[in-house]
Amino acid sequence: MEISAFFFYLISSMILVFGILTVTTRKIFRSAIYLLFTLINVAALYFYLNYEFIAAVQIVVYVGGIVVLILFSLFLTHQVAGDLPSPPWQRLVFALLSCLFAFGFAFCLVMKHSFPENKNAPINLTVSYIGKQMLNYGDGGFVLPFEVVSILLLAAMIGCIAIAFKTKKNA
Amino acid sequence: MPEVKMTYILFVSFALFFIGAYGFLTRRNMITMLMAVELMLNAVNINFVVFNKYLYADKADGLFFTIFIITIAAAEAAVAIAIIINIYRKFRSIDAEDADTLKW
Numbered sequence: 001m002e003i004s005a006f007f008f009y010l011i012s013s014m015i016l017v018f019g020i021l022t023v024t025t026r027k028i029f030r031s032a033i034y035l036l037f038t039l040i041n042v043a044a045l046y047f048y049l050n051y052e053f054i055a056a057v058q059i060v061v062y063v064g065g066i067v068v069l070i071l072f073s074l075f076l077t078h079q080v081a082g083d084l085p086s087p088p089w090q091r092l093v094f095a096l097l098s099c100l101f102a103f104g105f106a107f108c109l110v111m112k113h114s115f116p117e118n119k120n121a122p123i124n125l126t127v128s129y130i131g132k133q134m135l136n137y138g139d140g141g142f143v144l145p146f147e148v149v150s151i152l153l154l155a156a157m158i159g160c161i162a163i164a165f166k167t168k169k170n171a
Numbered sequence: 172m173p174e175v176k177m178t179y180i181l182f183v184s185f186a187l188f189f190i191g192a193y194g195f196l197t198r199r200n201m202i203t204m205l206m207a208v209e210l211m212l213n214a215v216n217i218n219f220v221v222f223n224k225y226l227y228a229d230k231a232d233g234l235f236f237t238i239f240i241i242t243i244a245a246a247e248a249a250v251a252i253a254i255i256i257n258i259y260r261k262f263r264s265i266d267a268e269d270a271d272t273l274k275w
Contacts, residue, residue: 008175012183019187019210023194028203035206038187042213045183051220054237058216061241066209066248073252074202077259087197095196103189110181115226122228130238133231142235149242156246164253166260 011048014041026083028074036067053127177225184221188214201255201265205248212244 018038025031039062046055123129137143187210194207216237223233255265262269 002174005175008179012180015183016186016190019190022210023190023198023203023207028200031203031206035209038210039213042217045180045217046220049180049220049224051224051234054216054220054234057238057241061245062209062213065245069248069252070202070206073255076256077202077265084198084200084203087199092197095193098196099189099193102192103185107182107185110178110185115177118226118228120229123231125231125234130231130234133235140230145235145239149239153242153246156250160249160253163250164256 008048011041011044015045026086028078028084029071032067032070032074035070036063039063039067051125053125053130177221180217180221184214184217187211187217199267201258201267202252204267205251205255209244209248212240216240 015038018034018041022031022034022038025034039058043055043058043063046052046058133140134142134146191207191210191214194210195204198204198207219233219237219240223231223237227233258270259265264270
């Protein structure tokens with residue numbers, strides 16, 4: 001087996017194993033840590049596909065931001081370090097069956113579909129190219145979504161503060 | 172240049188998406204449901220990157236959409252956690268079954 005294929009199988013098996021552990025473990029803190037490992041392995045998959053910038057963004061935003069946020073909120077809201085209650089078996093069985101059938105259906109569609117071959121020469125996705133395209137208002141530029149997303153982030157930040165703000169009780 | 176076929180990586184991303192869907196359907200704790208949603212968003216990101224790399228290597232649209240999805244996922248997680256903390260203050264619980272004031 002080639003060494004590159006071996007790394008792919010290693011990374012993808014880690015993604016799937018930690019993903020399954022994230023949604024099945026009964027301890028909520030372990031679930032957050034398994035989520036952390038899943039996200040790191042997804043970043044490793046981006047490195048494997050030579051998308052270094054996306055991998056860096058994944059590590060900074062997900063691993064450094066979202067998982068830490070989730071851990072903080074667990075500390076704020078989880079009273080006892082007990083196990084989560086096990087869901088009723090009907091819900092488990094039906095969720096498992098529906099997910100398996102949906103997965104089989106979707107993947108069969110992908111296997112049957114013949115994807116078009118791309119004959120054009122690939123471009124080099126350097127960080128400077130990404131930055132120029134992000135602020136390019138011409139053909140193929142992304143300045144409008146960039147500005148919309150920046151407004152959305154501002155709105156989300158203000159909204160978070162407004163929602164989580166502790167209102168003083170009238171004495 | 173990795174020599175893995177595209178369908179192998181699509182298998183991983185589809186499986187990760189439905190793992191997330193399974194977690195969203197079975198869990199009733201709001202924070203673990205949020206984690207399941209993050210898994211699904213990650214699967215979508217892998218899909219975008221793989222299609223960009225294997226099918227449209229002369230464009231960068233998949234990469235930009237991945238960046239925007241990651242940004243929106245961060246905003247979504249922050250707002251969701253603010254709402255969860257507020258619900259915890261009101262109901263002293265983050266179980267989705269306990270927040271039933273609007274339930275008739």
